[in-house]
Amino acid sequence: MFSKRLNQIENHISQMAAKPSTFQEVPRAPPDVIFNLTATYKADTFEKKVNLGVGAYRDDNGKPWVLPVVKKAEREIINDPELDHEYLPITGLVSFKEASIKLILGADNPAIKEKRVVAAQTISGTGANHLGALFLSRFYRKGSIVYVSNPTWANHKPIFNNVGFETRDYAYYDPKTIGLDIGGMLDSLENAPEGSIILLHACAHNPTGVDPTQEQWKAIADVMEKKNHFPFFDCAYQGFASGDLDRDAWAVRYFVERGFELLVCQSYAKNFGLYGQRAGCLTFVLRDSETALKVDSQLAKLQRAEISNPPAHGARIVSLVLNDSALFDEWVENLKTMSFRIQEMRRRLYVNLVELETPGTWNHITDQIGMFSFTGLKPHQVKVIKEKYHVYLTDNGRISMAGLSSKNVEYFAKAVDDVVRNHP
């Protein structure tokens, strides 16, 4: 009987082994472009290598910088004997959400008083984009198209496509001027079907660093109002772009003032340096409080089926800092440190290129804003820079200014000079 059982088991195992795999048809997907860039950089042993790929802030020594105010907040949290790790509510930490809403809209925004703003804590900016897109895919008019800037962050289209939206481009970047093609943008918005969803970068456009002026934002709002388009703001750099929180939120607040219903995705990855802690918020401005409550309940339902409730740690840090006036002021100073270093790198790169008399005009480097700069370099030039100089950037010529430091900016300028002259 024992050997019979053994035979049975043997048969079963060999049956299992002989059976073709259920997943043998799964295709190998290409690696994520940006993360792959960093992986390749890490594996590179060249001494003077520079990583201008992923948009994570670095100090002047090329090291990640944990904000001093964040360290302070974290110590306070960890040493609190009352600290526990209990579940947050489905849509997140209330004090975090309230502070986030005030941060983006301004503490005395009438929409807040009118109780027509709701928010959900999300897994950083990506999570907010996803939840916003998912909500719209369920409750916005079916068949609506999502328009994104050409170009935009590499993950935007997958986010919308994944929840069933068709995505189309609106004109945005003008390679000839290395600036905003406002005419083209307004045309695109005018020609889009009525009631389309328009993805707008609130400030510090990724990847170009080119932002509309206030006058241009007004013109954009005019067209969007006329065509009943829905504004989907992505705000990943508030405070990081100009160093001024209110200035960076101007476009969002202007649209609220104009009476639009809208949503805005907030990320604390860059402005708080919280990257891997995944702190973000999806804020919805509705026309009335009754609708706001309904939206809130549906956001909770969607979130429950995906993550149940969001991660606590990053949100606790943000909440502590935003809700304490001394810590808040310290944060503002830390923000200025980061944004000023970025601006300084822009200036030095520009100065270096001008001194080298590198062919072309380079003031776009100082005109552009935020962590990224669209250098204007072409893919074949990028290839040379990678291979010859071991400088890592994306094929579209985007550089993360945060990867530049006083130690490597000259080296990079020379590399640019070389490829522009010798590989036009």
Next chain:
Amino acid sequence: MLSSRFSCCARLIRDKKNLTVFSTLPFRAFMTSWAHIPLGPPDAILGITDAFKKDIHPKKMNLGVGAYRDDDGKPYVLNAVRKAEQRIIQDKLDKEYLSITGLPSFTKEAALLAYGKDSEPLQEGLLAITQSISGTGALRVGGVFLNRFYPYHKKIYFPTPTWGNHGAIFRDSGFEIAQYRYFDKSTNGLDFEGFMEDIRSAPKNSIFLLHACAHNPTGVDPTPQQWDQISEVIKERGHLPFFDMAYQGFASGDINRDAYAVRKFVSDGHRIALSQSFAKNMGMYGERVGAFSLITESVKEKAAVDSQLKLVIRPMYSNPPMNGARIVSYVLSDSELHKEWLGEVKIMADRIKLMRKKLKHHLVEDFESKLPWNHITDQIGMFCFTGLKPEQVERLTHDYHVYLTKDGRISISGISSKNVKYLAEAIHQVTK
């Protein structure tokens, strides 16, 4: 000009009757219409805690959500966890993005914990694994992946009953939901025959969701011998076993015993899918620590599956939160902390067992309830399916301020030595 807009706005809000036009700014007709959005109901499980919080009765009890409480009714932060947290601060780690599939040292430890170090697929590098947003996230990522790549019918079989959120997760992932018999109301135990019949009668190559241990909500688990038989029949039918393991260590107090089903299925040759949660056994709840894994056939297939898992995750949330994963990784990889952790898990499991014993004792001995209550001590894990009917549940809440889900499920961890007798009396009163 601005003030006139807002006075318009204020007028409309005060005068509700005129709120038929969906614009507060009458000079433009914004056509965004959200009128069709229904007000969503409160979450069946998490809504209980909300109701409990609002109650001011001194003897109120929260037996709703499954979060461990100590004998004072307080959340318990494990000592091993506290130590790991202090070390993380001392190590001055940065906050850089994790990779899409998370912290490698965490997923390595999570795999070892679930599968055991002697597991062949693990040793041969055939396990595709990703860090996830706790158990919910693991199920969701697994659901989306399987919906994309499972070549057979997109239908998943759940035990009757199952955790309230399973349906929403898999429906939203695009699956059709079916049921298999599981809980036997007449015995408050396992309907093993019904279970086996339903495995046999389901179309070949179906996906079966199995609770690895400490079934939620019933607390009724198959015995190891029953698991052996379940494994055989599932294999005969070519079904894919998708294990949900949210209570490893928490059920019996022994992490190896709780992983019996998972490990047996793997050694029987099943290429299982697994969702792991560290919410309960590490007390990581709000830090959202979990993992999804799938056993593949070859190293090449593992790489392909891994790459596709990344494509699922990147547009949902890019990469997972680091804090909890670091803590768990430290605890599991440090032999001192690991040992301490095992001891604390046992303490938690033992307290639960003690509360079960006391509850039954009070009901049977002190209140002389004539009803059968063996299931209280037969069932395992954080939850107990009391057998109370909805009307009785309502009375329990309304009259005794005891909060539990409509299906009669109680979270044993909400019981302490201070209130177990009160609970016994309340249950007796509504059932006698």
